[in-house]
Amino acid sequence: MVTPLDLEFSAEEIRSSGAAMRRCLQQSAERGASIWSGPVSDLAQTLIEFGRADLCLARLVEGHADGIRILQQADHPAQRGIYGVWASKSAGTGTQGTKINEGWRVKGELRFASGVDLIDRALVPMLVRSDPDRDSQLLVDIPADAVSADRTSWRTPAMDASRSFTVQVDLQVADRDTVGTAGFYLDRPGFAVGGLCVAAVWAGGARQLVDVVTTGLRAFSPTSHQLRRIGLMEQAAWQARTAVESALGRLPALDTAAAGRVIAMARTAVVSACETVLDEAPRVVGPGGLSSSPRLSRTLSDLAIYIRQQHVDAELVRLGGYALEAGEILAP
Incomplete structure (x- = not known):
């Protein structure tokens, strides 16, 4: 299993420049090749460790792994380089895809396109007319530098090194660049599993905060109140990892619908645990720690914005509906 410890960069060096991030991402993609396309349990454990090192690097590694797995599931050859998946439909x-000759015209705007200037290829779903009465999504494999990126569209230091910008897409692709059939991207069993891999990165981020806080506090004599709050953080980080590992262990025995519910519950549990860690860390270190540790400040802001990908309230409404309809459907 490749981990950040196998790479040649420290946590600070990873975020020191775009060039350093690119080099570390390349190393990760190359050395972890067997993991990105291997068992999902190994992938998730690896992503937890990357999240523990740096959330922006982990975000990009997860995107590459997701892209490689999608191509594998579609039995479509991967091209050389680092992949990302640009599938946000935010706002x-x-x-849109329009059929032309032996290819497609792909045009539109995508927000949160992570890895601009860092990755080589991107998988992009385009809306196409699959039959006279219905539209569906068709996935295309495009060069990442073929888009126009608004590099001013991300206006916060949080997760800034992931280079997640709004991009304008306007290009032609050949039929051979389509991945799978219409509807494949959302209908494949691996779609929900990909959400669990993102939660693994969040769980790693929770662990990272515990690491940073405890490392800084070892130079002092902590109060009983600080120890209690560190205990809460430790418990929450354990719960986050356990939620991911528990879901992973149950997936093989579940059908697609039940697996989706377990993954949704695991993601929500991880977010709840991360919120506890985010709340307790500033209370432990106080203004001194918050003002003196760039990595702590960075991890706090990175994790806070990253977990907002999960729409917790909407997910809890759905889970509550499942419970009313079927009772203990998720019982062990």
Whole structure:
């Protein structure tokens, strides 16, 4: 299993420049090749460790792994380089596909396109007319540098090194660049599993905060109140990892619908645990720690914005509905 400890960069060096991030990402992609396309349990454990090192690097590694697994599931050859998956439809954005000759015209706007200037290829779902009465998504493999990126669209230091910008897509692709059939991207069993891999990165981020806080506090004599709050953080980080590992252990025995519910519950549990860690860390270190540790400040802001990908309230409504309809459907 490749971990950040196998790489040649420290946590600070990873974030020192775009070039350093690119080199570390390349090393990760190359050395972890067997993991990105291997058992999901190994992948998730690896992503936890990357999240523990740096959330921006982990975000990009997870995107590469997701891209490689999608191509594998579609029995589509991967091209050389680092992959990302640009599939956000935030605020009504997205791409449209129009059939032309022996290919497609892909046009539209995508938000949160991570890895601009860092990755080589991107998988992009475009909306196409699959039959006279219905539209569906068709996935295309495009060069990441073929888009126009608004590098001013990300206006916070949080997760800034992931280079997640709004991009304009307007290009032509050949039929051979389509991945799978219409509807494949959302209908494949691996779609929900990909959400669990993102939660693994969040769980690693929770562990990272515990690491940073405890490392800084070892130079002092902590109060009983600080020890209690560290205990809460330790417990929450354990719960986050356990939620991911528990879901992973149950997936092989579940059908697609039940697996989706377990993954949704695991993701929500991880977010709840991360919120506990985010709340307790500043209370432990106080203004002195918050003002003197760049890595602590960075990890706090990175994790806070990253976990907001999960729409917790909407997910809890769905889970509550499942419980009313079927009782203990998720019991061990």
